[in-house]
Amino acid sequence: MKDEVQSPEERSAGLKGMGCSRKRVEDVRFTQGKGNYVDDIKSDGMLFGDFVRSPYAHAKVVSINTAEALKVPGVLAVLTAKDLEPLGLHWMPTLAGDKQMVLADGKVLFQGQEVAFVVATDRYAAADGVEAVEVEYEELPVLTDPFEALKSDVVLREDLAGQSEGAHGPRKHHNHIFTWEQGDKDATEAVMAEADVVAEEMVYYHRTHPCPLETCGCVASMDKVTGKLTLYGTFQAPHAIRTVVSLISGIAEHNIRVISPDIGGGFGNKVGAYSGYVCSVVASIVTGKPVKWVEDRMDNLMSTAFARDYWMQGKISATKEGKITGLWCHTTADHGGFDACADPTKFPAGFMNICTGSYDIPSAYLAVDGVYTNKAPGGVAYRCSFRVTEAAYFIERMIEVLAIKLNMDAAELRRINFIRKDQFPYQSALGWEYDSGDYHTAWDKALAAVGYDDLRREQAQRLEDFKAGKTRKLMGIGLTHFTEIVGAGPVKNCDILGLGMFDSCEIRIHPTGSAIARLGTISQGQGHATTFAQIIASEIGLPADDITLEEGDTDTAPYGLGTYGSRSTPVAGAATAMAARKIRAKAQMIAAYLLEVHDGDVEWDVDRFVVKGDESRFKTMKEIAFASYNQAIPGLEPGLEAVSYYDPPNMTYPFGAYICVMEIDVDTGEHEVRQFYALDDCGTRINPMIIEGQVHGGATEGYAIAMGQEIAYDDMGNHKTATLMDFFLPTSWETPTYQTDHTVTPSPHHPIGAKGVGESPNVGSVPCFSNAVHDAFRPFGLTQSHMPHDHWRVWKIARDMGLHG
Amino acid sequence: MSKMHVKLTVNGTAVEGLAEPRTLLIHFLRESLGVTGPHVGCETSHCGACTVDMDGRSVKSCTVFVAQAQGADVTTVEGLVNADGSLSVLQEMFREHHGLQCGFCTPGMITRAHRLLQENPTPTEEEVRFGMAGNLCRCTGYQNIVKAILAAADVMNAQKEAAE
Numbered sequence: 001m002k003d004e005v006q007s008p009e010e011r012s013a014g015l016k017g018m019g020c021s022r023k024r025v026e027d028v029r030f031t032q033g034k035g036n037y038v039d040d041i042k043s044d045g046m047l048f049g050d051f052v053r054s055p056y057a058h059a060k061v062v063s064i065n066t067a068e069a070l071k072v073p074g075v076l077a078v079l080t081a082k083d084l085e086p087l088g089l090h091w092m093p094t095l096a097g098d099k100q101m102v103l104a105d106g107k108v109l110f111q112g113q114e115v116a117f118v119v120a121t122d123r124y125a126a127a128d129g130v131e132a133v134e135v136e137y138e139e140l141p142v143l144t145d146p147f148e149a150l151k152s153d154v155v156l157r158e159d160l161a162g163q164s165e166g167a168h169g170p171r172k173h174h175n176h177i178f179t180w181e182q183g184d185k186d187a188t189e190a191v192m193a194e195a196d197v198v199a200e201e202m203v204y205y206h207r208t209h210p211c212p213l214e215t216c217g218c219v220a221s222m223d224k225v226t227g228k229l230t231l232y233g234t235f236q237a238p239h240a241i242r243t244v245v246s247l248i249s250g251i252a253e254h255n256i257r258v259i260s261p262d263i264g265g266g267f268g269n270k271v272g273a274y275s276g277y278v279c280s281v282v283a284s285i286v287t288g289k290p291v292k293w294v295e296d297r298m299d300n301l302m303s304t305a306f307a308r309d310y311w312m313q314g315k316i317s318a319t320k321e322g323k324i325t326g327l328w329c330h331t332t333a334d335h336g337g338f339d340a341c342a343d344p345t346k347f348p349a350g351f352m353n354i355c356t357g358s359y360d361i362p363s364a365y366l367a368v369d370g371v372y373t374n375k376a377p378g379g380v381a382y383r384c385s386f387r388v389t390e391a392a393y394f395i396e397r398m399i400e401v402l403a404i405k406l407n408m409d410a411a412e413l414r415r416i417n418f419i420r421k422d423q424f425p426y427q428s429a430l431g432w433e434y435d436s437g438d439y440h441t442a443w444d445k446a447l448a449a450v451g452y453d454d455l456r457r458e459q460a461q462r463l464e465d466f467k468a469g470k471t472r473k474l475m476g477i478g479l480t481h482f483t484e485i486v487g488a489g490p491v492k493n494c495d496i497l498g499l500g501m502f503d504s505c506e507i508r509i510h511p512t513g514s515a516i517a518r519l520g521t522i523s524q525g526q527g528h529a530t531t532f533a534q535i536i537a538s539e540i541g542l543p544a545d546d547i548t549l550e551e552g553d554t555d556t557a558p559y560g561l562g563t564y565g566s567r568s569t570p571v572a573g574a575a576t577a578m579a580a581r582k583i584r585a586k587a588q589m590i591a592a593y594l595l596e597v598h599d600g601d602v603e604w605d606v607d608r609f610v611v612k613g614d615e616s617r618f619k620t621m622k623e624i625a626f627a628s629y630n631q632a633i634p635g636l637e638p639g640l641e642a643v644s645y646y647d648p649p650n651m652t653y654p655f656g657a658y659i660c661v662m663e664i665d666v667d668t669g670e671h672e673v674r675q676f677y678a679l680d681d682c683g684t685r686i687n688p689m690i691i692e693g694q695v696h697g698g699a700t701e702g703y704a705i706a707m708g709q710e711i712a713y714d715d716m717g718n719h720k721t722a723t724l725m726d727f728f729l730p731t732s733w734e735t736p737t738y739q740t741d742h743t744v745t746p747s748p749h750h751p752i753g754a755k756g757v758g759e760s761p762n763v764g765s766v767p768c769f770s771n772a773v774h775d776a777f778r779p780f781g782l783t784q785s786h787m788p789h790d791h792w793r794v795w796k797i798a799r800d801m802g803l804h805g
Numbered sequence: 806m807s808k809m810h811v812k813l814t815v816n817g818t819a820v821e822g823l824a825e826p827r828t829l830l831i832h833f834l835r836e837s838l839g840v841t842g843p844h845v846g847c848e849t850s851h852c853g854a855c856t857v858d859m860d861g862r863s864v865k866s867c868t869v870f871v872a873q874a875q876g877a878d879v880t881t882v883e884g885l886v887n888a889d890g891s892l893s894v895l896q897e898m899f900r901e902h903h904g905l906q907c908g909f910c911t912p913g914m915i916t917r918a919h920r921l922l923q924e925n926p927t928p929t930e931e932e933v934r935f936g937m938a939g940n941l942c943r944c945t946g947y948q949n950i951v952k953a954i955l956a957a958a959d960v961m962n963a964q965k966e967a968a969e
C-alpha cells in the first residue's frame with residue numbers, strides 16, 4: 001500500500017488539515033456563477049413582496065388606503081398592521097427585550113419604516129402596487145439627537161407609557177431605554193481625584209452600516225397540505241430564526257424548516273429578525289403561494305441593522321510616568337426607534353466592558369445609557385463581537401489623548417501599560433477573564449517591522465519641512481493594540497432570547513472512510529466548508545477533501561446559535577474538534593479490537609492507530625471506518641458518528657498590533673495610506689490563506705468606516721446616505737495595500753487553541769486609521785476629531801487649526 | 806403592461822422571450838432565463854455585481870433595459886468556463902489566489918476582469934485597480950482579486966506565447 005511507505009509528515013500533508021492554506025471548496029461553484037443565494041430561488045407561482053415605507057421620521061399614520069393598489073395588475077394583497085393584528089403579528093419581539101412594529105401601528109418612528117406590504121406576481125407589479133398605496137401622515141416633532149431626546153417632552157414610544165422598568169432595569173425618562181453599569185464607580189472616581197494626570201475626551205463612534213453586497217431577503221413557503229413552513233433566508237442564525245418564528249407565529253417548531261442558502265456576506269446585518277420575514281410568512285399563509293422578499297439597497301441602508309452610534313465620554317488617569325490608574329466611561333447610545341440591538345440578553349451594551357483593552361488598568365467604571373430617537377433600529381455588531389469595536393476605538397483613542405497630555409510617545413505609553421504575559425489569565429476591572437496573550441512580543445515585532453523609530457524621525461523632518469513651506473503634506477502614524485472578546489459564549493452568562501450560546505457539530509463517517517459534518521453555524525464567506533473540514537482532518541486523519549460540510553438547514557443540522565461575533569471557530573470549531581475526538585475515541589477501541597490488544601496499547605499517529613512499540617501493526621482510520629460498519633465488535637454499537645454540543649468555558653481574546661502610515665494633504669483633506677501593517681494573534685491558525693483574506697476584508701471595512709462611511713440624518717430625520725452614491729464603500733482604486741503578520745498565542749481553554757479572526761481587522765483597523773489622522777495634526781494641538789475622516793472633515797481640521805494660511 | 810418580443814444571444818445560445826419594455830436586463834437574465842450568475846447588489850450602477858459582457862463591453866445589467874439588448878451578444882460568468890466545463894484561467898486564478906469569499910461579487914468581478922484582460926492583456930497593478938473600480942467587493946479588500954487578475958494575465962500570456 002502506498003501510504004505504508006509515506007512518512008508521518010507526508011501522510012499529514014496529504015490530509016490538508018490545520019495549518020494548511022487549503023484552497024476553498026466553495027469556489028468551484030462561486031467562480032462559475034453557480035452559487036445559490038436567496039434571490040436565486042425560484043419556485044412555481046412564487047410571488048414578490050415589497051414595502052410601502054414611511055417618508056417621515058416621526059409621524060402619526062392617519063389612514064392607509066389600499067384600494068387603488070389592489071387594482072394594479074398583478075397585485076394580490078396589501079398587508080397593513082390591521083391585517084396582522086388579529087394574528088398578534090403587528091409587533092414582534094426584538095433581540096434586545098424590546099418590541100418592534102412589523103408594520104406601522106398608528107405611527108412611524110423612522111424614515112423608511114415599513115408601513116404596508118404589497119404582494120404581487122412579480123417585482124415590477126409589487127413596485128407599482130407600492131406606488132399606489134395612499135398613506136396619510138400627520139408629522140410629529142423629530143428627535144435625532146440622543147442628548148436632546150433625553151430632555152425632550154416629545155414621547156417617541158407611547159406604547160411604553162408609564163413603564164418605568166424596561167427589559168434591563170429602570171428607565172429614567174420616556175425616551176430612555178436602560179442604564180447598564182459595570183465596574184466600581186466610587187473607587188474609580190477616587191483614583192481619578194488623586195491622579196497626577198487625568199485626560200478627558202468625548203469620543204464619538206458614528207452610525208454606520210454593515211452593508212453586505214447581498215441585501216437581506218427570504219422566501220417563505222407554506223405548504224397548506226402538510227402544514228409545513230419552509231423559510232429560506234439570509235439568516236446568520238437559522239436555528240434561532242426557526243425558534244423565533246415558532247414562538248411568534250404559533251407554528252410548531254417541527255413544522256418549520258429554515259434554510260440559509262449561500263449568503264453574500266453578513267457582517268452582522270443578517271442576524272436580526274426583520275419585518276420582511278414576518279410579512280413574507282404571513283403573505284404565504286394568506287395566498288398559499290411562496291413569497292419572496294428581497295431588500296433593495298435603499299431598503300437595506302435605511303431599515304435593517306445600523307451599527308455603532310456611541311457617544312463615549314471618557315476619562316483616563318495616570319501617574320506622571322504614564323502608568324494608567326483608572327478608566328471611566330459614560331456612553332450615550334443612540335438605539336433608534338426600537339431597541340433592536342443584537343446582543344446577548346444580559347449585555348444590553350454588548351461587550352462594551354472590554355473597553356479597558358490591552359492594558360492593566362486597576363480601576364474602571366462604565367455606564368451606558370440607551371436612548372430612543374427617530375432613527376432606524378439595529379445596533380448590530382458590524383463585523384464585531386457585540387460593541388467590541390466601540391470599546392476598542394474608545395480605549396485606543398483615550399490612550400492617544402493621554403499620550404498627548406503626558407507628552408509621551410504613544411507606543412511607549414502602550415508598552416508600559418500592557419497586561420504582561422505572566423498575568424494571564426487576567427482578571428479585568430470590568431469583569432472579564434482574558435484567556436491568554438503576549439502583547440509585548442506582538443508590539444515589539446510590529447514596531448520593528450515598520451521601522452517605528454525611523455518613521456518618527458521622518459515625521460519630525462516632514463513637520464520641519466511643512467513649517468518651512470517646503471511641503472503641504474503631513475505625515476501621521478496610527479497605532480493600535482487591540483484586544484477582542486469573541487466566541488460568545490458560555491451558556492451561564494450568554495443567551496439570545498433565552499437560547500444558550502453553545503454551538504454544535506455532528507460528524508458521520510461513511511464505511512469507505514469519507515465523512516459528512518454538519519454544524520449549527522452558517523458561512524457567509526468565511527469558508528467554513530473548507531476550514532472545518534481541516535479541523536476534522538487533523539483530528540481523525542481522514543483527508544479534508546473527503547469530508548463534506550453542511551450548514552444552514554435546520555432539518556438536518558444540529559441546533560446552534562449561528563455565525564456572528566467571531567463565534568464560529570471558537571464555539572462551533574471547538575464542537576467540531578470535540579465531536580471528532582469522540583469518533584477517535586471509539587476508533588481507538590475498534591482498532592484495539594482489530595489488532596487484538598488492549599485499548600491502551602494503541603496510540604494515535606496522524607491517520608491511524610499503531611500498536612505501541614510496533615509500528616508495523618496499525619489500523620488506518622479508513623480501515624477502522626469500514627470495520628465499524630462490517631464487524632460485530634463486542635461492547636460497541638455499529639457505525640461511527642458523533643455529535644458535540646459545545647458550551648465554551650470562557651470567551652477567547654484575540655489581539656493584534658496594527659500600524660498605519662498616512663500622508664495627508666492639508667489643502668484638500670485628501671489622504672494616502674502609505675503603509676498598513678497588521679499583526680494578528682488569533683491563537684492556533686487553521687488556514688493561513690483564509691486568515692489573511694479575513695484581515696484584508698476587515699481592514700478594508702475598517703478603512704471605509706474610519707475614512708468616509710457613515711449613516712447620516714438631517715434634523716428632520718431624513719436619511720442622507722441611503723444609496724451607494726452617498727454611502728462610502730471603497731473600490732479597488734482607493735483601498736490600501738496591507739502587510740499581514742502574526743504571532744501565535746493559543747487559547748488555553750479551546751480544544752485546538754483557536755481564537756477566531758474574522759472581526760479582529762475591523763476592530764483594530766478603525767482606531768489605527770483614525771489615530772493616523774489625529775497623529776498628523778497632533779503637533780498643532782488636535783486631540784479629538786470625530787470620524788469619519790472624509791476629505792471635507794480633514795480639510796476642516798486643517799482650516800480650524802489655521803493651516804490654510 | 807404590454808410585452809415586447811426580445812431576441813438576443815446569451816452565452817452563445819440564441820434566446821427569445823416576452824418582456825415588458827421596462828424590464829431590466831438583469832431581471833430578464835435572472836428571472837426569465839434562469840441565468841443567476843450575475844447578481845443584484847444595488848440596482849443603481851454602483852456595485853458591479855450585475856456586470857455582464859454585452860457586444861464586447863462590460864455593462865451593468867441593472868442599468869440596461871432588455872430592450873436595449875435586442876440582438877445583442879451577452880456573456881455572463883456562466884459563459885466563461887472552458888468548452889469542456891472546466892474553470893477558465895481567470896476563474897481558476899480567483900480560486901488559487903483566494904480572490905473571493907462570499908462569492909456574491911465574483912460573477913461580476915470575473916466578467917469584468919475577463920473584459921479588462923481583453924482590453925489590456927498586460928495590465929499593471931495600478932491598471933487593474935483602476936479597471937476594476939466599478940466592481941465593489943465587501944469581503945476581500947480587493948488584495949487577492951488584484952493578485953488573481955495579474956496572475957491570470959501572466960498565465961494567459963504564457964499560453965498565448967506557447968501557442969505561437
Ligand code: FES
Nearest residue numbers: 846847848853867
Ligand atoms: S446591481 Fe448593477 S451595479 Fe449594482
Ligand code: FES
Nearest residue numbers: 906910942943944
Ligand atoms: S466576495 Fe463577498 S462581496 Fe466580494
